[in-house]
Amino acid sequence: MKPKALLIDMTMCVGCNACQDACKKENGLAEGEEHKLSASAYTALEEHDGVYVRRMCQHCEDPTCASVCPVGAFTKTPEGPVLYDENKCIGCRYCMQACPFQVPRYEWNSTFPRVHKCILCPQRVSKGLPTACAEACPTGATTFGDRDELIKIAYERMSAEPGKYVPKLYGEHEVGGTSVLYLSSVPFEQLGFKTNLQTAALPQLTWNVLSKIPSIVTVGGAMLYGIWWITNRRDEVRAYEAALQERRSNGSGAHTTNPEEN
Ligand code: SF4
Ligand code: SF4
Ligand code: SF4
Incomplete structure (x- = not known):
């Protein structure tokens, strides 16, 4: 096909x-x-x-x-x-x-x-x-x-x-x-x-850049960034869920910002 x-x-x-x-x-x-x-x-x-x-x-x-x-x-x-x-x-x-x-x-x-x-x-x-x-x-x-x-x-x-x-x-x-x-x-x-x-x-561009960096830097940097990013997003999601819960308890219908909308 x-x-x-x-x-x-x-x-x-x-x-x-x-x-x-x-x-x-x-x-x-x-x-x-x-x-x-x-x-x-x-x-x-x-x-x-x-x-x-x-x-x-x-x-x-x-x-x-x-x-x-x-x-x-x-x-x-x-x-x-x-x-x-x-x-x-x-x-x-x-x-x-x-x-x-x-x-x-x-x-x-x-x-x-x-x-x-x-x-x-x-x-x-x-x-x-x-x-x-x-x-x-x-x-x-x-x-x-x-x-x-x-x-x-x-x-x-x-x-x-x-x-x-x-x-x-x-x-x-x-x-x-x-x-x-x-x-x-x-x-x-x-x-x-x-x-x-x-x-x-874009994957090709990424590879072109990464391939010029020593692998230890690449792997270490990617891992550190990954850990930072996941932690950061978890915090955002936790804050979002807590705010939602609080608004539900208060009976408020006000809009809470979804972290995806930031
Ligand atoms: S937008 Fe929906 S209907 Fe159209 S191709 Fe994508 S999945 Fe199929
Ligand atoms: S999700 Fe984004 S990167 Fe993946 S195929 Fe669709 S438009 Fe391209
Ligand atoms: S909204 Fe536009 S693209 Fe979608 S079905 Fe109607 S005419 Fe077609």
Whole structure:
């Protein structure tokens, strides 16, 4: 099977949210419209002055989440999806820190928390079906297909209507390329996209730097940072849970800041 991808043409999106509804149904997630990624929203629509932007995992060609995960809970498949194995995950949340698109979300309130993100519907893709979100999209704003074919289609659209599109296919080269590609009529930076990302894959860059440092420094530094980070996050989570508990005891419905939102 050739590598697959999604092409999201934001000029065609009407903000109907059918993609999120279909995703929630396909993945058995809690119903209800959400405008930010969460443990129960693998894709979410943001509105920027009438332009709708679908946020979701970009399914990087060389994913940083997979390269930093110490137990191999993430796998990039040749077909495109970056999969997550909750049975391997130890909850260190390195993936959340490392993702250049701030995608993975954590079940902060669960006794056995897992990381959540879009997995590009592998159960459908392996059967030759489109992703649930692409199938549900009524306007063709989200389409699924072979990555090379979608890139060709995107360039044909830009060249047929140069006044309609900014001349860029986002995701073609960012961080080494992704399996989610975007077309837009508005400059990407105005829609909250990171436009200063490297075109080299980030794990490759990390390796290039680390490989020049003596291994003792690398291993020791990484371990120290890991210990500091896990301790720091534990403290944040503890403080968050204590504040929640206190508010529950006081009967207050006031919002408590989730450490994921910082
Ligand atoms: S967008 Fe983030 S979570 Fe998704 S594959 Fe890339 S690094 Fe991993
Ligand atoms: S590809 Fe599948 S899991 Fe990902 S956003 Fe679309 S429906 Fe949800
Ligand atoms: S289903 Fe299609 S048109 Fe509707 S919000 Fe999603 S991408 Fe936009």
